Amino acid sequence: MKTFELHDATTVQQAVTLLGQLGPTAKVLGGGSDLISGVMKDWIQGKGMPLPSALVDITTIPQMTTIQVSGSGARIGAAATLTSIIEHQEIRRGWPLLVDATESVASPLIRNFGTLGGNINQRPRCWFLRGEKFDCYKKGGDFCFAVTGDNRYHAIIGGELCYIVHPSDTATALVALSAKTKIAGPQGEREVAFDEYFIGPRTDVLRENILQQNELMTEVSLPPLASNTKTAWIKLKDRQVYDFALVSVAAVVTSENGVWRDGRIVLGGVSPVPYRAKVVEDALQGKDIRANITAAAGAIRSVARPMSANSYKVDIAQGLIERAVLQALA
């Protein structure tokens, strides 16, 4: 691994100042399971993805690890560990979807170290991006190797230039739960809905979200679930621990007498961002869910553009949307 400086921040302000002072190759460090033992250990770098020369540890900022729940919702520090979310009784009661998604991440060991902010902001798992010898678009190169190569795990929706899929389970759940995040930067704090947070390769191929290098995600806030709302989480993976989603579905369903009133269906593992399946939601609007879910789930095919080797993921996405919605109703 390349030598780097490590700074322990004790306040958000100090962390932001350090990021500014240390410059473009300084990075925020959470649990480090992706940044250190992934990106840095494997020398994943390029013109547009310099290896960090300095890390600012934010798990040393006490306020960033807290979880608070009140009548107006939950506030989770971005440096809270995944395990602390899973074990939080009020979160378990109020947002089981987030808990299920969090519990499906990696393994107990990684969840003990990994933070919520880290899980949301981790870099994608594309095997070309993660291969030291492939200089791809995302690293500042001029090629996407997935287009000509083995793309069995790549995007089936919304790929363009680059065909990564967003790797985060918690991000998928948070979009479904209409969550927001706070971002601290040199100009102070701002709040952004997760609906606006993730960006695709057309916007900026070098990033997966709007966070700037000198900014820091400090907090995630969850509104309470509306009444008559039920949720479900399904994550399909090739291995039951230590694996990312092949396809995941976060379903939030508000219904009356089995009729869809409101809700969100968000897919992980299929698109460069957590993908909100509006076509399916629209097809269910005002309809009896059980009677119409099969046809509605099929609407996902209208937005899917599979690559040479991943049309099977479209079948799976369609099947799992149906199963997740029915599971939420059950």
Place this chain on the structure above:
Amino acid sequence: MPQRSIDAFKVLSDYEYAATLTNEEWLSLSGNPEYHTLIADDPSLAEELIARFGMLVPGFSAALAAAASVPLTGFGPTVNRLAGRGGGSAAPSNAEFSIVGTSVPRTHGFGVVTGVGRYSENQTLPNMLFMKTLGSPYPHARIRSIDTSKAEALPGVHYILHRFNLPEGYQDVSLGSGPPFRYLFNEELIQVGAPVAVVAADSDHIGDEAIRQIQVDYEVLPAVVDFMEGTRPSTPKQWDNRLDGTILTIASPFVRGDVERGFAEADIVIENVTSMSTIQHAALELTTDLTWWSTEGARPQLTQIGPKRHAHGARSAIAQALKVDQSQVRVITPGYLGMSFGSFRDTDLPEIHSALLSWLTGRPIRFMSTRSEDMVTRTHRTQTRNESKIGVKRDGSITAFFTKKYGNAGAYRGGGGTGNSLGLAELYTIPNLRQENIDVFTNMYRYGSYRCTTHPNDTLAREPLIERAAYAINMNPLDFRLRNLSEVGNPETRRPFSNPGIRDTITQTAAAIGWREKWHAPKTREVRPGVFHGIGMACHECNHGAGGAPSTGSVVINADGTLTVVSGAAEVGPGERTVMAMIAAETLGIPMNRTRISPDVDSDFTADTGVTAGSRQTLSGGWGIHLAALDARAQLLDWGARKFVDDARVAGQTIQVSADQLDVRDGLVSFKDDPERRLPIAQVIAFASNPIIGRGAHIHPPTWERVAFATHAAEVEVDTVTGTISVTKYVAAHDVGRALNRMATEQQIEGGVIVGLGLALTEQLLVDGATGIPINDNILDYKVPTIKDVPEKIDVIMVENAKEYGVFGAHGIGEPPAALGFSVMVNAVYNAVGVWVEDMPLTREKVLNALKGR
């Protein structure tokens, strides 16, 4: 020394070449580590060679001489079970043993489960430097120049070694056979990761930075990434090759009868293509060596500690590569390790680089590879493609079978995982049989053994087609197998099986899984919406576990009556050392808690008993130890007799006692007819004035067809929405001869089943087709199953048909359990959803594509 270097692989595959060897050159093969690894991994390679060159073939001459004096008996087409002859009723039951047949915990299990055992990674020396390798980024390229000046300027970098500054005399050193050659550093790189330079630095991290500061100018050359492309005449040759493209060998076909006539006689002829992907061990322990020179004595002495499966083989390989004497090299393999099942197959380039860097820097060198280096540059079981064809009659008889196998040998000159299948030759009655084998070189993952070499692929080339044939004639696959079973031996060599248990493995598996009740027509049992139940089975036969030379051991009975077992059999995980101790303790009547065996093997203190491969150590090291213990026992009883006589003399009596009147049990030497007249062993040793040293060296006569038999069956649920295959029940029955350590044998079978399922369902090592660069050379993307991915319960059935050639009747069990998973899954998935998916692994994309007819 011979004038030319002998190509071991060529000797075993090209008999014209073998015919040119002089007697001296034949002799030199006995010291060739590659030769021994090749025949240990695949004993059948030597068969044809022995048939043609007999006594010249190293490792077999004594056995052949012994066999020549004993005519083969008990073989004939009408003999189905060799009752009485093969040990069966005549063999002693487990009740007659005190240690053999029980469950004995590992002799060094505590250090394994707690981690306090000294693993190679724990070995350190003051002043040691760390070695890092710069590997080729291309599958095929030529180095134009190397500039190390920037890397050398990094503080903490001590030495950089590469092709152009290799010490005089090492430019021509290569490992294994050629062409193409694998030199210490190639100018023409033939594989991604092939070493370009090595750095000795103060730490791993400095070395890691340094290798990235080395400037190399490469000329990129066309590479063969697809092995079938390597068979085409238009593919550029990479050496002076008289065959098409990069084909290494086209073996002489195995021919029995006339397959064309057989197919003409058949009512139904069915063909299929099965294929295996490249798989790797993903051993938890990475390649780790500590290497240093010492200068005590007249000549420099090299020591290397690291996980290896053959200390003496490594010693010989290192000595050859360094051009020193074997007496100048000492290799220690710690018994604490997380490797093998075929990984660390042979001594590889980093082991030699470490020795050179240690010499050049005068410091100990520590090398630990990265996961990617282990997954890319060590050995693999590589891709195969099998084109098979079976002819059957409606009455259930097989008229003919044909296979043509292609194997991807990867970036070296050697076998590619093909070979003639014993399972076809002798598991079923097949009157007309033809087998063809073609091995191809590619600039890809290098071939080796992974829980066997060729046999899992043999079984894949046969068992799904057997099942297809049964379905085609509307016969239950269980009945089809039983109807065609051959329990005789090898029709070509006329060597008989010893007490074969194949029928028992089939019937007991069928009973345990409830085959008769559960088997159904394909895709007829939907258990939940979109989820279908299926059941499948496969049989297996291979010649692993047979043992062979070298086969040595020694034991020492100490002054206090305790036993020290000295064996060169390397522990590679399943408990070889424990079994060696058990065999000695049982033979000598000394309890296990008075018996010691070291976990490690040190080439300085042990005799060679061959590589721990081919599932051979229970019989190879085991026979050596058994004979050593018998030798010690004879001496002990002799001294015991003298001691009884002397005790009587002291008491004023005169008696006559001979050793054959005595027995030894539970650490006491006693009279057979009066067990109360007894002496503790310590008293006998005190009387003898010296510890007793027993030695053993066994000749394995080729009297019997020594083979392992197994049957596995599984129930699965296949989800037609997700393509998920869930194994709900798995039964594995093996003819183990005798389970020496009951617990270890069971674990070995369970572990093999898990490996087999991982390989069948998720594991495959991939490369980018356009660049030839590996894409999943890590254990996140190379999907080894976890404990959450395996069936909760695996029913293990041990059929104990004692073998006449076995130590206490045992047959080795290492590899066979991992060989059936592929075929069982193919067959069960067909029964569940009615599609044949025969390209390994059975990923959800293949299952879904097959269901959709894509």
